[in-house]
Amino acid sequence: MKATTRTSQCIGFLIQLARATNESDPVSLAQVSLHTGISRRYLEQLAILLKNAGLIRGFTGRGGGYLLARSPDTITIHDIVTAASGPVSFAGCVADSLGCMSADFCQCRPLWMLIDHEIEQVLNAHVLEDLVDRSRLTELQARARSLPHHGGAESPWAHRNTPEVARGGG
Numbered sequence: 393m394k395a396t397t398r399t400s401q402c403i404g405f406l407i408q409l410a411r412a413t414n415e416s417d418p419v420s421l422a423q424v425s426l427h428t429g430i431s432r433r434y435l436e437q438l439a440i441l442l443k444n445a446g447l448i449r450g451f452t453g454r455g456g457g458y459l460l461a462r463s464p465d466t467i468t469i470h471d472i473v474t475a476a477s478g479p480v481s482f483a484g485c486v487a488d489s490l491g492c493m494s495a496d497f498c499q500c501r502p503l504w505m506l507i508d509h510e511i512e513q514v515l516n517a518h519v520l521e522d523l524v525d526r527s528r529l530t531e532l533q534a535r536a537r538s539l540p541h542h543g544g545a546e547s548p549w550a551h552r553n554t555p556e557v558a559r560g561g562g
Contacts, residue, residue: 399476402438403523404428406472409448410464410524418450418457438476445475464524470515480515482507 408427412419421435430438439458442448447467448458460467473480483504485494494501522528 395473396477398438398441399473401428401430401434402442402472402476403469403520404430405435405438405442406447406460406464406467406520407523409458409460410520418455418459420457423457441475442472445471447471447475460520464520467520468516469518469520469522470512472520473515480508480512482511 405424405428408424409419412423412427421432421439424430424435425432428435439448439450443450443458446461449461450456450458470480483500485498485501486504486508518532522532
């Protein structure tokens with residue numbers, strides 16, 4: 393599974409709504425575009441996805457725009473990913489076992505199911521507010537930096553591409 397650009401842009405859109413809204417004045421797509429760099433035309437497409445998922449509400453006419461449909465601390469990242477990209481699935485056969493002739497005896501399927509479950513747990517454990525609130529974001533960034541492959545401890549596979557290994561000395 394790979395996070396799509398659409399998913400990242402939906403998250404950026406919602407972050408801007410959460411930061412700019414005072415719960416009564418809708419935020420225009422022009423304002424969101426200014427802060428995110430996402431074209432207004434593409435934001436219109438994202439707005440449809442987010443509105444259909446019940447994450448935002450739209451208002452037409454003078455002073456129209458968009459508001460979050462729920463509080464940022466109740467919108468999970470899973471909600472956003474699903475709205476933007478559809479169901480979370482590491483392997484398509486997990487979500488559609490009828491489409492796989494080997495589903496009943498596949499040796500990989502239990503692992504794919506476990507991976508899907510773990511991904512969903514992480515996505516459900518974080519909410520939009522984690523990305524909106526500066527202190528919560530700082531904490532999330534620190535946790536991410538402490539991961540082995542993100543600038544923390546060295547990855548156990550880091551030595552694979554060193555000159556010593558290439559020459560047979562590693």
